[in-house]
Amino acid sequence: MSKSKPPAGCPCGGPALATCCGPFLDGWLDPARQPPTAQALMRSRYTAYTLGNEPYLLATWHPSTRPTERIIDPEESLQWLGLEVKSALRLRQRKVEPANPDEDFVEFVARFRVAGKGQRLHEVSRFLREPDPALGGAARWFYVDGEFPEKA
Template identity: 70%
Template structure:
């Protein structure tokens, strides 16, 4: 009896089952801002609205859905440029991750280059990272 191999993780990890899958399924909590960012990218590829909303900081979480099941968007890949952990003691619960996500809309390739800001705050499950917002470098 052969074990079926888990597909590669959309974020670039070797296996969805050992990379972002446990976070998206609720079996584990991302321990770093980069892990959360990668799992959110994977959730976008899966059009997983519930996970995206749950990992968005309440202060900036949109009231409207962020993904459309009918949108003809194909995610092509993720490149993490840097995880820019701040060194100041007072900022231990704030982190930044710079990334480029490539995607195709109606056959046209595009890219999203963002520096995302994350906060780590208490939640019912303990300390958790949340996506807050992002800036777009030139």
């Protein structure tokens, strides 16, 4: 009896790309296929980085902080190794209704290798949910910016 190879997991750590981040990356111009939470957006952005999907990254970057230059260098020897979500701050720390339900923060560590040297990016990212003209005014989560916690 031959064994079939199980489908590869999503780069963000989810079960499979097709059922995890894939629908968001494939449907970034579809109002019905937007990440429902800041954490889902952060995971899909990590996946977009691993796949070199710059259009998705730019579309989900808040216009006030969106870079104008390229964000992915195809010549760079970069290999993404894994993602660990440390916390979705609103979900864990706030048991009551948040002051602004359209703002959220997600802390994560992304591991990667550049030219053979392992590195990690530890960030607390800030996200806003706002209407997007590209989606006919439908609301979507945007990555705004991030802070890098001090090493303990």
